[in-house]
Amino acid sequence: MFGSTLLLALREIRRHILRSILTTLGIIIGVAAVVTMVTLGNGVTASVQEEISSLGASNFIVFPVRTDRGTIRPFDEADVRAVGQQIAGVTIAAGNVAANATAFYNGQDWDTRVQGVSNAFLEAQSISIEEGRPFSADEEQAGKNVCLLGLKVRDAIFLPGTSPVGARMRLGGVSCTVIGVMEERGQGGNGADDDDTVYLPIKNVQRRFRGNDNLDFFVVKYDTAYAASAIQDSLVDLLRERRLLQDGAPNDFNVIDTAQVNQALGAVTGALTAMVAVIASISLLVGGIGIMNIMLVSVTERTREIGIRLAIGALAREVRLQFLTEAVVLCALGGLAGIALGFGASIGLAAVIDVPFVFDPMINIVSFVFAAGMGIVFGYYPASRASKLDPIDALRHE
């Protein structure tokens, strides 16, 4: 009985194929929109999370900002040392200063970015060395001409298969000895490629590339037994004190809490999901009303058929099941079409906006079940109307 009801439903849908497609368009688009948005949302989240993790494993990033008077007061090594020594719970405080330079080796050249860092900085940001060794204490102290290469720089100027460790290369007008190569990092925050860089001791970059003792920013890592807000408060207090800021004067520096950035991202994603849900529900509601409308038309068109079935001895619930099945099959097919459309659209759009395509089986299953459920919700009224027809009236219907 159920098999033939299903067959009958498919046959009716095929009989009015164009009408069926137009009717389910709302559901197709609704489902496709949900699948696409959620899949792209997953892709965006994945790519942003990757960027955030490339901000490093540190908890705080501190950098100076322009004041009302238009000046920037940079931090220096003394500030970093003070943070490291005077705030309870801080395990690492490490500065960074960067400059652009061209790397030369053996006739090859490559425009890149040099960063003055310490071993502590590399540790705080979880940047590890693939080959070679970190800076020695002596090299850090004296700011010697030694460097650690990012993978891209190595690949750009060294022959494939050869190890650059020990080689003497040139960065702009400065020559340095390669002591190691960093592990692959991928795309970093603020658009910088963390593989396309050369690390030197801080003092070296300050003296030979920048000509001063300034730092661009510094990172702070702390013992998780301490509250983030407490550390941040002491950090701000200490820096204000060191920069002699009057009470009431605004901070001329910024402290970014990476955990908070993560949370903010979560909130944005949540809001996006809610928006998708609203759009989807409206689209599905409209689609559902379309289904209901067309099912009512179908019941009217087939009044005589219903009369024949009732006269022959069909029970009310059998007639209801027939029309309900038709509505559910229609919606389920719409759901499948929507999923297929959403699948294609999300692959295409993911490529266009350059985020990974993250397939989420759950959203596909949920959309399908939801679409089929729409058939029950919006097919019920027309179906029960069909089942309540009076056989004599129905048979007389033209």
Next chain:
Amino acid sequence: MTAEPLIQLEGITKTFGNGAAAFQALKGIDLTIERGDFVAIMGPSGSGKSTTMNILGCLDVPTGGVFRFRGVEVQKLDRDQRSLLRRRYLGFVFQGFNLLARTTALENVELPLLYRGENKTQRRESALRALDQVGLVPWASHSPSELSGGQQQRVAIARALVTQPDVLLADEPTGNLDSERSVEIMLLLQRLNGEGITVLMVTHEEEMAAYAKTIVRFRDGQVERIEHSATALAQASGPA
């Protein structure tokens, strides 16, 4: 005959509408129909023939009176119970054939079996047997639009027969057919009646009524006269 009659109508009334617009179509019908009878109901237009057929076919319920089918008081049954009676014991043939369009003759005949939960092979077998009874096996895969009126009505009869009902009800089965096709249908009904099916038929034509064993004449919502034809009398006195 010791068993109760197949059909018993006692004081059946039917009123359509209510209040000032109320119209009494049946004004107290008493009628008993025995198993194996072939009844033709005749009468002027509006005399209540179709209304009576609808009640007999359990498609409608009387406003008053008692309708017993195989001893069961039908007027007390609900919609679905009457549906069950129809699917088990009754077969319908309509003036307008009422076949499902774009559906083959075979599928049309199979339809009642679907609601009896029979499987595909059973359905096919029984439907082909019913089509064979009306001589339409070669037309099994044709749809109604490809069949003549007489053929369509024979498909409808096959559909009514396929469940092996006790009673075949036909409201003006030849109303849309020429006289030659009409005679074919009458001969078919007569043969089926000979095989044991009770046939109830409404007709306007005396020539068609002549094929029946009993003629019930209606006038103004009442039974005016019941006639037993010569052949019917002859058969009744035979060794039934």
